[in-house]
Amino acid sequence: MIRINCPFCGERDHSDFTYGGDGSIVYPELDAPAEEWVEAIFQRENIRGVQTETWHHVSGCRQWLVVERDTMTHEIHSIKAAHEGVAKVLEAGK
Amino acid sequence: MTRFSAWSVFRNGLSGQSGWTRQWRDPEPKKQYDIVIVGGGLHGLATAYYLAKNHGLKNIAILEKGWLGGGNAGRNTTIVRSNYFMPGNRQFYEHSLELWENLSHELNYNVMFSQRSHISLLHSPGAIDGAARRYNTMRLTGTPDAEIWDLEKLKQNVPHLNYGPDCRFPILGAAVQKRAGTARHDAVAWGYARAADALGVDIIQNCEVTSTSRSGNSITSLTTSRGEISAKKVGFAVAGNTSRLWQMAGFNTLPIESHKLQAFVSEPLKPLLDQVVVFGVGGAHFYISQSDKGGMVFGGDLDWYKSYAQRGNLPIVQDVAECAVSILPCLGRVRLLRHWSGVMDMSMDGAPFICKTPLDNLYLNAGWNYGGFKASPASGWYFADLIANDRPHETIENFNLDRFAQGVSLDERGAGPDPKLHG
Numbered sequence A: 001m002i003r004i005n006c007p008f009c010g011e012r013d014h015s016d017f018t019y020g021g022d023g024s025i026v027y028p029e030l031d032a033p034a035e036e037w038v039e040a041i042f043q044r045e046n047i048r049g050v051q052t053e054t055w056h057h058v059s060g061c062r063q064w065l066v067v068e069r070d071t072m073t074h075e076i077h078s079i080k081a082a083h084e085g086v087a088k089v090l091e092a093g094k
Numbered sequence B: 001m002t003r004f005s006a007w008s009v010f011r012n013g014l015s016g017q018s019g020w021t022r023q024w025r026d027p028e029p030k031k032q033y034d035i036v037i038v039g040g041g042l043h044g045l046a047t048a049y050y051l052a053k054n055h056g057l058k059n060i061a062i063l064e065k066g067w068l069g070g071g072n073a074g075r076n077t078t079i080v081r082s083n084y085f086m087p088g089n090r091q092f093y094e095h096s097l098e099l100w101e102n103l104s105h106e107l108n109y110n111v112m113f114s115q116r117s118h119i120s121l122l123h124s125p126g127a128i129d130g131a132a133r134r135y136n137t138m139r140l141t142g143t144p145d146a147e148i149w150d151l152e153k154l155k156q157n158v159p160h161l162n163y164g165p166d167c168r169f170p171i172l173g174a175a176v177q178k179r180a181g182t183a184r185h186d187a188v189a190w191g192y193a194r195a196a197d198a199l200g201v202d203i204i205q206n207c208e209v210t211s212t213s214r215s216g217n218s219i220t221s222l223t224t225s226r227g228e229i230s231a232k233k234v235g236f237a238v239a240g241n242t243s244r245l246w247q248m249a250g251f252n253t254l255p256i257e258s259h260k261l262q263a264f265v266s267e268p269l270k271p272l273l274d275q276v277v278v279f280g281v282g283g284a285h286f287y288i289s290q291s292d293k294g295g296m297v298f299g300g301d302l303d304w305y306k307s308y309a310q311r312g313n314l315p316i317v318q319d320v321a322e323c324a325v326s327i328l329p330c331l332g333r334v335r336l337l338r339h340w341s342g343v344m345d346m347s348m349d350g351a352p353f354i355c356k357t358p359l360d361n362l363y364l365n366a367g368w369n370y371g372g373f374k375a376s377p378a379s380g381w382y383f384a385d386l387i388a389n390d391r392p393h394e395t396i397e398n399f400n401l402d403r404f405a406q407g408v409s410l411d412e413r414g415a416g417p418d419p420k421l422h423g
Ligand SMILES: Cc1cc2nc3c(=O)[nH]c(=O)nc-3n(C[C@H](O)[C@H](O)[C@H](O)COP(=O)(O)OP(=O)(O)OC[C@H]3O[C@@H](n4cnc5c(N)ncnc54)[C@H](O)[C@@H]3O)c2cc1C
Pocket: B038, B039, B040, B041, B042, B043, B044, B063, B064, B065, B066, B067, B068, B069, B070, B071, B072, B073, B074, B075, B076, B077, B078, B079, B080, B207, B208, B209, B210, B237, B238, B239, B240, B241, B245, B261, B262, B263, B299, B340, B341, B342, B343, B344, B368, B369, B370, B371, B372, B373, B374, B375
């Protein structure tokens, strides 16, 4: 079981969350060429090692989180709120 | 190599089993090969066999980082079927099933292919209609053994299921493929290895590919843990490690994520279940059969997040156990003997790739997930055909990396571009 330390709720089992996917993807402008959209939607680096990914705390605060996790060892390196404004407020309150 | 026959079994029985010889050689890698296949799983082994057998090619090697069949080849729940719907998938998996039907003879090795029927339970009128559409399509396109069973017929054939009217998802009927079944996975790997070796293929174990050298638009050689090996043509068949090899070849991204799938086996029981039974409704996903030794062999969903760790998580154990007792309550007190997991490629549409690549002499065999065991004979057959002729056979025309950009993805489940959803 992976334990995820939600910045809002505290440490919980990963079964409290759903996995979003690769969190490093930057979606192109709506009118960007189709190739850029194909790249963003279908192509993955599929890192073995530390990757940035999203998790959704569905059975808790329902916030989206950005997590750095090692896909080989499942060790978690960092966790923050996905919403930049919210992440800043949390950071300032520390 | 001794050919297996009733006579050789009899003779060795009388001579204290002393007459058997090695099944395949353990050669030192040569400096140069015409064709190198990376990955000694079912797909790599079958490919090398058909390259030698169907195309008469020589000077072929398989490079395997561990021992052959130590990856997903020896970790799966061994289900073989061809009840696919999408054009391309349908012909491909039906061809594979036809190869399975003759595989023990073809390889002179008993792969214990048991056509015991594959039974998908149906729980609503809508599901019955959906299954009728799919199974009628199969009947109309060359898969004659597709049937829809009503509740009475199902009860006669599979008496132990939970038919209680008060269960969460009452069973209404089943979609059945009668030529489907199971096979002994290790025997398939060993059978292909032995047959390929007899045709001169070098199977090099403990040989990990760590990087490639390129010249112009070709790979010239592979750096391995057993030295530098040059090759005129290279094929990748490395299951869950495709992205890593792809990056060693100098590329970046693929429409693939690595996910793990678990399998379970119980203590041995007396004969209980004669078929493969599949339960999939609501969030449930579960498949079960009984091995010849009596163990109940079963599995369920992926672990739900991307992972290269070859070990499964506990929430899936719970999930699978819940499914097991909800359709076969009689398993409630059966003990689990072992469970394990394997790392597989999950593609963006759940379908595989058997295709050329941007490099002139590199060929890709990848994207195998839930269907990779049943696919292995045809996968080897078509991959060999691709490598030998340098063009895709029409059956696998869509098994390429371009299909997403073209808008012709093979999304059997209609789940969209999210690898974890393609069950
Ligand atoms: C738990 C589980 C249950 C499954 N159940 C079913 C089922 O019921 N029916 C079905 O059809 N399919 C099933 N599958 C899927 C099927 O097992 C796989 O899709 C299939 O085995 C993959 O092909 P393979 O046999 O070639 O892979 P593998 O056996 O994994 O072969 C790939 C090989 O490549 C080697 N390799 C990797 N990197 C390198 C390198 N750098 N250098 C050299 N060698 C390398 C690995 O060591 C490995 O041996 C299941 C899979 C799992 C994990």
